[in-house]
Amino acid sequence: MKVGIIGGGGRVGSQAAFALQCGGIVREIALIDANPDMAAGEALDLLHGCALAGDQRIHAADIKGAADADLICITAGLRRQPDESRLALINRNVSLYRGILDSLRTISLNSHCIFLVVSNPVDILTRLHVEYLGWPARQVLGLGTVLDTTRFRSLLARARNWPPTQVDALILGEHGDAMTPIWSSATVAGMPVAKLLSSQQQAEIFSQTQTAGAQVIKLKGGAGYAVGLSIAEVIHAIALDRRRILPVSSQMTGQYGLKKVCLSLPTVLGRGGVEAALEPDLWPKEIAGIQAGARALEETWGKISIK
Numbered sequence: 668m669k670v671g672i673i674g675g676g677g678r679v680g681s682q683a684a685f686a687l688q689c690g691g692i693v694r695e696i697a698l699i700d701a702n703p704d705m706a707a708g709e710a711l712d713l714l715h716g717c718a719l720a721g722d723q724r725i726h727a728a729d730i731k732g733a734a735d736a737d738l739i740c741i742t743a744g745l746r747r748q749p750d751e752s753r754l755a756l757i758n759r760n761v762s763l764y765r766g767i768l769d770s771l772r773t774i775s776l777n778s779h780c781i782f783l784v785v786s787n788p789v790d791i792l793t794r795l796h797v798e799y800l801g802w803p804a805r806q807v808l809g810l811g812t813v814l815d816t817t818r819f820r821s822l823l824a825r826a827r828n829w830p831p832t833q834v835d836a837l838i839l840g841e842h843g844d845a846m847t848p849i850w851s852s853a854t855v856a857g858m859p860v861a862k863l864l865s866s867q868q869q870a871e872i873f874s875q876t877q878t879a880g881a882q883v884i885k886l887k888g889g890a891g892y893a894v895g896l897s898i899a900e901v902i903h904a905i906a907l908d909r910r911r912i913l914p915v916s917s918q919m920t921g922q923y924g925l926k927k928v929c930l931s932l933p934t935v936l937g938r939g940g941v942e943a944a945l946e947p948d949l950w951p952k953e954i955a956g957i958q959a960g961a962r963a964l965e966e967t968w969g970k971i972s973i974k
């Protein structure tokens with residue numbers, strides 16, 4: 668599989684490339700960036716490790732280098748300016764993203780190409796990608812709550828000294844303020860987490876999960892390692908046609924009464940992209956949380972100035 672990363676010279680794009688290099692599954696990684704020197708520098712640094720990591724082709728490219736990609740991951744984005752409102756930042760990112768979609772129209776893409784949207788606001792941009800580019804919805808997915816989910820599992824494990832890989836717990840819905848913790852199915856080694864933690868402990872760990880991104884930005888400027896691993900988890904599931912079920916964002920087709928909006932549900936991933944977005948039997952307050960996230964996203968979608 669050839670993966671193109673648009674925004675590959677930035678923090679998230681280059682960390683995703685490193686996670687893909689360590690995974691050793693994809694054949695080729697092309698880093699594409701508006702700052703070609705950063706893309707070239709990151710690609711060269713990664714290439715220097717190929718003799719130890721694996722037999723992959725890693726290089727920088729311009730947008731034409733995405734033409735024969737099997738999967739294109741988009742991590743290009745802007746950061747908030749001092750005193751800038753959330754909506755103003757959203758509008759700038761929507762405008763930037765639309766520019767990328769326009770540049771993708773100028774090349775002849777593989778018709779089977781799958782897009783993985785990482786740039787924020789990820790659920791809004793995933794919908795923009797489907798509706799503006801007119802690409803088949805099953806071939807467009809957003810990273811959604813995959814990163815929130817790994818943060819939640821890792822923070823639950825840290826709180827009780829549980830092995831992180833044996834904690835199964837989900838965050839669903841919006842990748843944002845309305846993200847929804849799913850306690851009804853959370854387990855550690857098969858045991859129900861909701862019965863092992865007090866409600867105060869549950870509230871604290873969920874609050875740490877909700878504020879995790881802001882905390883990392885405050886301490887080191889932006890997230891990199893965990894989001895890179897999250898991106899690689901999704902790409903490997905697709906590359907190997909594993910049919911893994913991950914909480915990526917995709918366009919709703921009636922789940923919980925939702926249509927058109929993109930948000931995260933447990934989603935079967937295969938070589939064709941989204942095989943199915945599932946509608947599990949959750950607690951009523953969990954379904955209400957997902958629906959509240961959908962309303963917040965619809966409200967933002969109605970306000971963005973460029974569609």
Ligand SMILES: NC(=O)c1ccc[n+]([C@@H]2O[C@H](COP(=O)([O-])OP(=O)(O)OC[C@H]3O[C@@H](n4cnc5c(N)ncnc54)[C@H](O)[C@@H]3O)[C@@H](O)[C@H]2O)c1
Pocket residue numbers: 673674675676677678679680699700701702705742743744745746763766767784785786787788789810811814815842889890894
């Ligand atoms: N979905 C998630 O879970 C998640 C997690 C972390 C970060 N993010 C998002 O990822 C995005 C990138 O974050 P970052 O920390 O890597 O930022 P960054 O500033 O380090 O990197 C962004 C890169 O995008 C490039 N770029 C800008 N416009 C471009 C264009 N038109 N074409 C190609 N490249 C372009 C820049 O040159 C830069 O190298 C942000 O939108 C951020 O909010 C999403």
